[in-house]
Amino acid sequence: KQEGLLYVGTDDGLIQVSENGGQAWRRIETFPGVPDLTYVSGLSASPHQTGTVYAAFNNHKNGDFRPYVLRSRDRGRSWESLAANLPERGFVHVIKEDPVREGLLYCGTEFGFFFSLDAGKSWVKSGSLPTIAVRDLALQERERDLVLATFGRGFYVLDDLTPLREATEANLAKPAH
Numbered sequence: 001k002q003e004g005l006l007y008v009g010t011d012d013g014l015i016q017v018s019e020n021g022g023q024a025w026r027r028i029e030t031f032p033g034v035p036d037l038t039y040v041s042g043l044s045a046s047p048h049q050t051g052t053v054y055a056a057f058n059n060h061k062n063g064d065f066r067p068y069v070l071r072s073r074d075r076g077r078s079w080e081s082l083a084a085n086l087p088e089r090g091f092v093h094v095i096k097e098d099p100v101r102e103g104l105l106y107c108g109t110e111f112g113f114f115f116s117l118d119a120g121k122s123w124v125k126s127g128s129l130p131t132i133a134v135r136d137l138a139l140q141e142r143e144r145d146l147v148l149a150t151f152g153r154g155f156y157v158l159d160d161l162t163p164l165r166e167a168t169e170a171n172l173a174k175p176a177h
């Protein structure tokens with residue numbers, strides 16, 4: 001979205017931000033509600049808003065299986081939780097925002113795939129997948145598909161994201177759309 005704006009997450013719980021192509025870095029060490037040294041499992045810049053970044057943290061190696069999902073709208077200077085109604089025991093591997101519909105979020109957890117139609121205020125679990133660890137997500141823009149990489153070398157393709165992209169309160173209230 002902006003040339004030179006870089007984000008890096010590390011396994012010792014740090015996020016570093018460069019706004020000049022890596023010449024200088026700003027180190028972020030603490031995040032609201034996230035224990036220190038919690039592994040940054042996923043980091044994704046918004047395809048819509050410059051300065052918005054999503055972060056997933058994973059603390060299961062310390063016996064903590066809670067979902068830690070955060071968003072910053074100011075290049076990491078402040079953070080807000082998006083965990084909302086994600087299951088309390090289901091740490092997060094990855095979070096990404098849809099490249100077409102702003103606020104449509106996808107989240108891969110240890111126990112399945114979730115999506116949010118309202119920018120992380122609430123989450124819906126996909127009922128069409130088994131309860132499996134979703135480790136990575138790839139959005140195929142040309143085909144409008146979402147590819148989910150799971151534990152054990154398996155993957156699923158959600159073919160044509162148009163229904164999710166068009167899912168609004170008004171359209172969901174209609175008998176058909």
